[in-house]
Amino acid sequence: MSRAGFTTKVQVKVLDTSDPSLPPLVLQITQMVDTYMLWIGAADSNTNIGNGTNAVLNGNLCKDWACAMPPRVSGAPSAATSLFRSSNSDVALPMAQRLAKRFQKQIFLSVDTPTDFRTMGQGHRLVFEAERGIVTALKEIEKLEQISE
Numbered sequence: 001m002s003r004a005g006f007t008t009k010v011q012v013k014v015l016d017t018s019d020p021s022l023p024p025l026v027l028q029i030t031q032m033v034d035t036y037m038l039w040i041g042a043a044d045s046n047t048n049i050g051n052g053t054n055a056v057l058n059g060n061l062c063k064d065w066a067c068a069m070p071p072r073v074s075g076a077p078s079a080a081t082s083l084f085r086s087s088n089s090d091v092a093l094p095m096a097q098r099l100a101k102r103f104q105k106q107i108f109l110s111v112d113t114p115t116d117f118r119t120m121g122q123g124h125r126l127v128f129e130a131e132r133g134i135v136t137a138l139k140e141i142e143k144l145e146q147i148s149e
Contacts, residue, residue, distance in 0.1 A: 015133035026055035034105050040130045041112030065110040068096035091127050
């Protein structure tokens with residue numbers, strides 16, 4: 001897509017998980033020039049998810065938030081930093097690095113997962129589903145961009 005006509009785009013997606021014991025996930029993607037700002041969180045299963053907007057509005061941006069840059073040299077790690085992190089959250093930084101390396105874009109990533117899932121041993125499954133959903137959504141966006149060029 002040409003940068004001259006580029007506008008910031010925001011979309012919210014409700015992600016399917018392969019495990020019914022996990023809460024529904026909601027992903028907000030803010031697309032800018034060579035940058036994705038992503039918030040992913042678990043929707044409250046007691047509320048109507050709808051299009052996911054309420055989950056985003058009720059979410060916590062600064063629970064576990066990181067920024068990563070794509071590597072300049074192939075095979076090198078992505079430079080990254082935590083923007084905000086609580087003592088019991090550490091998934092945004094490595095996930096942002098993987099996403100930046102994969103999509104060759106700057107990634108701002110906020111991961112808002114419920115504490116009870118991490119403490120009950122389901123945290124790794126929820127994080128896996130979150131990253132899988134993000135990758136699928138970004139691949140769709142990238143594919144649409146290539147078609148429109």
